[in-house]
Amino acid sequence: MNKRRGELIVLSGPSGVGKSTVISELLSSRRDIHFSVSFTTRLPRVGEENGVNYNFVSRQEFERMIADDELLEYAEYVGNYYGTSLKIIREQLDQGVDVLLDIEVQGAAKVKERCPEAVLIFLIPPSIEELSRRLHRRNTDAEDVIERRLEKARQECRESIHYDYLVVNDAVVSAAGEIMSILAAEQCRTSKCIHLTQSIVGNE
Numbered sequence: 690m691n692k693r694r695g696e697l698i699v700l701s702g703p704s705g706v707g708k709s710t711v712i713s714e715l716l717s718s719r720r721d722i723h724f725s726v727s728f729t730t731r732l733p734r735v736g737e738e739n740g741v742n743y744n745f746v747s748r749q750e751f752e753r754m755i756a757d758d759e760l761l762e763y764a765e766y767v768g769n770y771y772g773t774s775l776k777i778i779r780e781q782l783d784q785g786v787d788v789l790l791d792i793e794v795q796g797a798a799k800v801k802e803r804c805p806e807a808v809l810i811f812l813i814p815p816s817i818e819e820l821s822r823r824l825h826r827r828n829t830d831a832e833d834v835i836e837r838r839l840e841k842a843r844q845e846c847r848e849s850i851h852y853d854y855l856v857v858n859d860a861v862v863s864a865a866g867e868i869m870s871i872l873a874a875e876q877c878r879t880s881k882c883i884h885l886t887q888s889i890v891g892n893e
């Protein structure tokens with residue numbers, strides 16, 4: 690039987706909607722999924738670790754990676770670069786491992802262009818007021834940064850129509866559960882299971 694290639698899963702959503710929180714919940718049940726650690730020029734927040742949350746690099750190093758074509762996609766977001774390593778993703782997918790990216794909307798559009806089979810999921814907050822509360826409660830950004838992130842959130846939510854699935858992050862466990870259901874359904878797509886039919890009917 691053919692070994693399947695890994696699934697490329699993209700999760701986007703406005704800053705503070707709860708992407709990291711939902712991803713932790715998801716990965717605690719789905720330990721077989723590889724979380725892609727992005728490269729960024731932003732400074733680490735309190736509690737963030739290099740190589741775990743992000744690979745923190747200088748602007749000069751990031752621009753070298755762009756020039757050497759090392760990134761699957763990259764984007765500038767609120768004054769900083771963020772990008773995904775092409776080599777690491779390709780290695781995991783080739784080994785049949787599912788890979789999860791937490792990236793913003795411009796990067797997600799580039800991934801869909803380069804990898805049309807990727808599954809794009811958009812996480813939305815129950816309301817803009819709740820998003821503002823979460824950004825304030827997280828207590829990691831200055832008020833002007835929060836304002837810029839809220840403004841950007843409105844633009845980003847408009848882009849959600851280009852995604853394959855929308856998940857509301859009301860309760861973390863339910864949101865992670867819905868993502869697991871989406872992944873289970875994706876595994877059963879006829880186009881992805883064609884080898885199962887071929888093993889029964891042959892290659893006629």
Ligand code: ADP
Nearest residue numbers: 704705706707708709710823827858859860861
């Ligand atoms: P993101 O990764 O999207 O920027 P975080 O995961 O850092 O967002 O979450 C932002 C804040 O919102 C954190 O303080 C987190 O604990 C909180 N949070 C996340 N999901 C929920 C939820 N479903 N209900 C209430 N608070 C949440």
Ligand code: 5GP
Nearest residue numbers: 704727763764766771772773791792793796
């Ligand atoms: P934060 O600074 O809150 O960690 O992330 C800001 C935004 O950058 C989030 O929307 C997050 O999804 C996005 N992001 C994180 N890593 C990448 C990446 O590798 N590429 C792109 N395009 N966006 C990323």
